[in-house]
Amino acid sequence: MIYLDNSATTRIDESVVEAMLPWLRENYGNASSIYQLGRQARVAIEYAREEIASLIGAHPAELIFTSGGTESNNTVLKSCTAESNLCDEVLYSAIEHHAVIYPAKELSSQKIRTFPLSVDNQGILNLEEFAQKKTTKQTLVSVMHANNETGMIQPLEKIRAIAPDALIHTDAVQSFGKIPVNMYEFGVDFASFSAHKIHGPKGVGALFIRKGIDFKAHQQGGGQERNRRAGTESPALIVGFQVAARQAIREVASRTEAMKSAVALLRELLVQTIPSIRINTTLEHSLPNILNISFLDAEMIDGEAILQSLDIYGIAASNGSACVSGSLQPSHVLSAMGRSDAEAKAAVRFSVSKDTTELDVRRAANVLAEVMTALRQ
Ligand code: PLP
Numbered sequence: 001m002i003y004l005d006n007s008a009t010t011r012i013d014e015s016v017v018e019a020m021l022p023w024l025r026e027n028y029g030n031a032s033s034i035y036q037l038g039r040q041a042r043v044a045i046e047y048a049r050e051e052i053a054s055l056i057g058a059h060p061a062e063l064i065f066t067s068g069g070t071e072s073n074n075t076v077l078k079s080c081t082a083e084s085n086l087c088d089e090v091l092y093s094a095i096e097h098h099a100v101i102y103p104a105k106e107l108s109s110q111k112i113r114t115f116p117l118s119v120d121n122q123g124i125l126n127l128e129e130f131a132q133k134k135t136t137k138q139t140l141v142s143v144m145h146a147n148n149e150t151g152m153i154q155p156l157e158k159i160r161a162i163a164p165d166a167l168i169h170t171d172a173v174q175s176f177g178k179i180p181v182n183m184y185e186f187g188v189d190f191a192s193f194s195a196h197k198i199h200g201p202k203g204v205g206a207l208f209i210r211k212g213i214d215f216k217a218h219q220q221g222g223g224q225e226r227n228r229r230a231g232t233e234s235p236a237l238i239v240g241f242q243v244a245a246r247q248a249i250r251e252v253a254s255r256t257e258a259m260k261s262a263v264a265l266l267r268e269l270l271v272q273t274i275p276s277i278r279i280n281t282t283l284e285h286s287l288p289n290i291l292n293i294s295f296l297d298a299e300m301i302d303g304e305a306i307l308q309s310l311d312i313y314g315i316a317a318s319n320g321s322a323c324v325s326g327s328l329q330p331s332h333v334l335s336a337m338g339r340s341d342a343e344a345k346a347a348v349r350f351s352v353s354k355d356t357t358e359l360d361v362r363r364a365a366n367v368l369a370e371v372m373t374a375l376r377q
Contacts, residue, residue, distance in 0.1 A: 002360045004195075005316045007290055007351035009150050012240075013199040015111055017367055019243040020201065021285060023236035025290040026354075031233050033220060041185040048242035055249050056172075056191070057182035058208050064225040068205035069173035072192030073142075073209055075229070076169045077103035078142050078218050082111045085214060087140040089113040091133055093154070094336040095126050097171055100142050101288030114126040117143075121338045122282045123152040131162050139163065145181065145191075146286030149320035149333040149349055151180065151281050153291030160187035164361040165212070173197055173205070178256065178287050183208055186274050195237070200352075204237035255354040259288040262361050266291055269365035280334060280347065294318075294339060294347040301375050303346035304328045309371040310348075315364050319347040 005012070023044065029037030031045050046060070053060040066072045078102060079086040092283050093105045094116040101116070108114040118126045125143055134141070141163065146153045169190035169329055172181050177198035182192060190213075194205035194355055209215050209228065221230030248255070270293060280292040295301055302320070310317050319330035330344030339347075349366065 001314045001316055002103045002364055003316045004350045004352060004356065004360065005236075005318050006353040006356075007349065008034045008318055009152075009196045009202065010199045010353050011245065012196075012201055013219045013247065015247065016200055016240045016243045018239040021234040023234075023239055025244065027235065029235075031284070032224065032233060040048050044235050045233055045238050047118045048238045051242050052206060052245050054330055055245055056176070056193075056208065057184050057294040059211060061226070062183070062208055062211050063179045064207050064209065064229045064243075066205050066207050066229060068193050068196070069097070069171065069194035072205055072207035073097065073099040073169075073171055073193075074103050075105065075218060076140075076190045076192070077142065079215060079279045080107060080112060084216055085138075087138045088175060088178060089115070089134075089138065091115050091117055091130065091144050092142040092144065093119060093144065095119055095123055095147050095149075095333045096142060096144055096178060097148060097173070100144070100169075104142065106171075119336050121150070122285070123147060123150050123156050123280070124285065124338045125159070127155070127158055130159065134163050134166060137165050137307065138284070138320065139166040140169060141166050142169040142171070142173060144174070146172075146175040146287045148334060149331055149347075150291075150292045150337075151287035151351075152303060153285050154189060154288065156186040171249075172285075174287060174290075176247065176261075177252065183210070195244055196243035198248040201237050204234065204241045218315070249265055256288045258354055259352050259356070262358070263288065263291050263350075266352070266361045266365055269362065270368065272371040273365065278343070280337065280339075289353065290349060290351045292341045292347060292349045294334060295372075296343070297376070298340065298342040298346040301372075302344075303342075306346060306348060306368075306371060306376055309375070310367060312359075313367040313371070316365050317364070318348050319345075319346050319349050325335075 031041040049060045053063045066216040086350045153354040168188045171195045191208040196202040217228045276296040330341045333342035
């Protein structure tokens with residue numbers, strides 16, 4: 001199988017597995033215990049926190065470990081309640097991951113004003129609308145650093161410049177390890193991370209919470225993570241995340257170059273061989289690893305059949321369309337970018353990784369060209 005769905009998840013690196021194993025086999029202590037076995041786990045977790053914090057330009061006390069991007073996003077959005085003094089309105093981009101959109105929608109039933117912000121046809125946030133819609137001092141704005149379907153990067157510094165007093169949350173799940181991510185340069189207050197997008201283990205991630213923010217945990221129980229996320233930490237997952245993050249940042253230049261050339265070749269081959277193709281990923285403002293395409297004659301094409309046919313030929317790719325009750329829904333991201341329902345349904349997202357080869361790319365492009373010819377007949 002040729003795996004071109006690395007935005008969904010990546011293959012865990014062997015070195016990451018090796019680093020995790022002792023924390024599953026021998027060092028099985030609970031980091032909250034006071035005896036030696038527990039203290040070893042605590043030291044490992046705090047060392048991981050220090051290293052990951054330094055990789056994102058944060059202080060270790062500003063980072064809590066979570067189960068991943070979904071939990072980190074939910075935690076931020078759900079901390080904005082009528083009772084908390086944190087915020088009284090929530091603005092979010094219409095292209096956010098559902099782990100932001102769904103909790104934001106739920107807030108609107110709790111007397112918090114919520115508003116989805118539009119994007120332009122390239123998928124970049126409408127900054128003028130943001131400036132207009134921000135009405136109070138206590139605004140929480142959630143805008144992802146880079147989109148998981150198109151790879152498009154959002155102008156976080158400009159958002160901060162427009163709203164110096166807003167609380168800004170960014171979902172950095174897709175961008176971390178691919179492009180520079182620095183909390184203080186961005187000027188954000190919250191940021192979400194996930195290990196399994198950077199060749200780390202699934203089920204672990206982090207949430208950056210800027211120092212000084214009066215943040216109340218929504219998950220209560222033990223006093224873990226400085227009372228901000230109750231629950232026994234997993235040293236194995238956290239160490240796995242640490243090693244994956246260290247390697248991603250250490251190798252960022254070579255990985256980026258490899259991913260960029262794979263995507264450039266894919267783009268060139270697809271444009272050459274497939275008629276009526278639309279590229280939804282603008283080169284200058286996107287991650288190095290994602291290429292999203294749709295088709296101008298989408299009304300004539302069965303969106304589901306594209307991915308199914310690719311799968312039959314051994315190509316794993318995806319699109320952002322959710323499958324509801326057995327049928328494919330249009331991607332909310334492409335719809336927000338102004339694409340028709342048919343086009344937002346019949347799209348393909350290829351996402352490469354450091355491990356993708358030129359042969360993988362050539363084979364995928366050939367197969368898609370054949371599949372499209374067959375589906376158009
Ligand atoms: N945010 C973005 C942009 C994502 O792409 C994903 C996963 O696909 C998530 C959040 C959810 O992260 P996790 O799978 O770690 O819960």
